[in-house]
Amino acid sequence: MGKGLNGTELGAGISQRKDGIYCARYVNRLGKRKYIYDSNLRRIKQLLKQAIKEDKEKASLEYDYTLNQWFDFWFENYKKKEGMSRRYLENISHNYDLYVRDVGDIDITKFKNIDALRIVKKALKVSKTAGETVRHTLTQMMEKAFLNDIVRKNVCKSIDAQPRNKTIKQPLSKRDEKMLLKGCTNQLHKDMIEFNINTGLRISELLGLSFDEVDLDKKFIYIKHQISDYPDDNGNYFFRETKTKNARYVPLNERALIILRRNIKLRQKQLEEGTHKRYYKQHSDISKELIFVNTRGDCFTRAGFHSVLAYIKDRAIEDGYRYDCKNISPHTFRHTFATRCMEAGMTPNTVSTLLGHTSVRMTLHYVHNSIDQFNDDIVLIESI
Template sequence: MVKGKRIYIYSRDLDSLVVDFEKAKEEAANEVEYLKRNLTLDNWFHEWFENVKCHKVKETSRPTMRNGYKRTFGFYMGRMKITDIRPIDIQNTINAMEKAGASHSAMRDNLGRIRECLEFAVANQFIPANPCIQIEVPWSFRRPKEEVALSQEEQNEFLSAMEDNWYRELAYFMCLTGVRVGELGGVKWKDIDVKNKTIRIERALSCNYVDGVKRQALTTPKTVNSIRTIPFIGEMEEILLSQKQKQSVLKKELGKRWRGKGEFEDLVFTTGMGSPCSRYIVDKEIKKALNRMRTKEAQSAMEENREPREFRDFHPHSLRHTFATRCFEAGMEPKVVQMLMGHSSITVTLNIYTHVMKSKLHEEVSKFGLANKEPIVITPIETPSFSAHAYY
C-alpha cells in the first residue's frame, strides 16, 4: 500500500516483479500527490459529507446541510484547492457572506461544518493544518423574537374562527396536545389508543426540496425525548371521533382519488384529498383564521363604536407554546410539561415557565394588601431629583 492506495503486481519472474513493483510504487505516489495537490473544497466536502457526516445526521437534515454549503462556502470558494486555503480565505468568505446579507446563524452553522470537514482532511494528511482558526464571525445584536402564546381569549377566538373549516379538528388537536407541526403530520390512527385514552407520538412528517422536487417522508421525531405518549386532554376524544367520521365519509366519496396511500395511509390529519398535512398547509390555514378573527373584530368594534382589538401574528409553533402556557396556568409541574412537550432539556420548558410567571407578575403583586380594610397611607419623603435620560 502506497499512501493509502493498494497496489497489486503479478509476475512469474521475481526480478521482473521487483522492477514492476518499484515502478508501480512511483506511479501510485505520483497519482496520490496529484490528487492531493488538485483536490478542491467542493470535491472534499462531497467526499466527507457523503461518507462521514451523513451517518451522523437525520436523513431529513441532509438536504438542508448540502444546500447550506452550496449557498455559502461552496459558492465563494468551492473551486479552491484545499491545499491553497488559508485562514484569510475563510475570513474573506465570512465577510462576503455578511455583506451579501447572510444570517449570522447561517454563517456560524456552515463555518462549523467546514471546520469539521477540513479537520478530517488534516487527519487524512491532505493538508497540514486546519485553516478555520481564529475566524471572526459577527454576532447578531438583534433582540430575539419573543415566542407568541395566545391568551385564553385569543385561543377561543382562534378555535371559533376554525369552526366551519375542514381543519377544525386539527386546530383543536394542536391546542390540546402541543405537538410540533411535523409530529402532527405523522400521527396515524394506530397511534390512538381510545381504550387507555392516549396518543403515541413516534414519527414526524418531513418535507424537503431535492433538486427542485418536493419530497415528503415520515421519519423519526426531532429527538429521543420527542417519542412520547400524551394522554387525552379536554375534548380530545370527541375531536378524534369527529375527525374519524368526517375522514371516513370523504374517503368513501373520493374512492381511488384518495391520495393517502403507501406510507401515508392511515394518517389522522390530511388535506381534503388525503395528502399529508405539511407545515405550509397548517400555516396557511392559521393565517386565514387570523384574517377572519381580525375582520370579525373590526365589524364588532364598528358596531360598538370602539377601537378594534389587535390580534398578533402567530404560526403553528405558537400553538405549541400556547399549550405549554395553558399547562403552567393550570398549575402543572415543569417536569410533567416537559414530558408532554417532548423537550430534550428541562431548560426549554423552564424558559416558557419563566415567561408565564413574568406575565402573571403584575397580577400577583396587585393582590398584595387587598386584605387590608384600611388603606395604607404612605408619607412621601424627599428624594434627589434625577434626570430620566441619565438612567433610561
C-alpha cells in the same frame, strides 16, 4: 540540471519550453510530481524554493486536496451518510456552488480564515440563511479535514454565527385563542389548532399523527414518530423518529378527545368512500395512516399549515383586533400548553415529560407568565 533555450544552465529541476515559459518540477512528500510555471527565471526559482519549503512544513499531513475536491469528498462520504433529507443536501450543495466553488480550486492548506470570512460575508449580503449555511458548511468540512490530517487546524471555527433576530416567545391568552378560533372558516383547521393547544405536540408530530398512535378508550396518544419536513426522492413524505428519538405518552383532556373522535370518524369515512380517489396516485404512501390530511387527502405540510395559520390570524387583525401574543406560530401552541399546565399546578418534571424534552431546563424556556394569570395574581397584592 536543465538548460535554457540559449544553452545556459537554469538550475536543478528547471527547464524552459519552446514558448519561453520556465517549468520547475519537484516530487512532494507524498511522492507526487508537481510543476510550477512562470515567465521569469528568477521568480520561478523563488517559487520552487517556497513550494519545497511549504511541502516540508506539511510533513505531518497525509493527503493533498483542493478546497473543492475536499468538499466533494466530504459531501459524498460524510454528509450524505448522516441520513439528511434530499432538500437539505441540495441546499448545502447549491450554496457551496454559488458562493465557494469559483474560488475553491486552491490547496486546502492555503485556505485562510480571512478567505472564509469574505465568502461568508458575500453570502450574508444575499440573506442571513445563505450566510449561515455557507459558514456551517465550511466549518463542518474543515473540521473533518483537520481530523483526517489534511489541514493543521480548522480555520473556519473562529467565524461567529450571525445573531438571529429572535422573536419573543409568548403563550396565547384566552382572548387570543378565542379570536383565532373564531377566524377559522374550516372546521379541520379549527380542530387542528385547538388540538395542538390542548396537547402541546410539535407541529411535525401533529401533522404525522396516525391511527395507531391513538387510544381513545384509555384517553391518550402515544407519540412514536413525526412526519418528515421534506419529501423523499420519489416525492413521498414519510415517518421519522421524534426529535429526541424517544416515544412518549400524552394524555387527552375532554376537549382533545372530542376533536380526535370527530376527525377519526370523518377520516375513516373518507377512506371507506374513497372521497379523494381521483388524487390517490399523487398521495404519499403514509397518507392513509394519517388523521389530519389536506383537501386532497394527502399529507398536510408544514408550509401548508403555516400558510393556513397566517390567513386565520390576519383575518382578526384586518377586523381591528390586536393580539396579546405578538408572534403567533404553530410553536406558540406548544408554549401555550406548557404555560397552562404549569399554571394548573403541574410540576416542571411532568410538563417536561409531556413535551418530550430531554431536560427540565429546556421546559422552563416554554413556560411564561400569561396575561390571564398575571391579572389573577395582581389581586394578591392586597394581601401584602
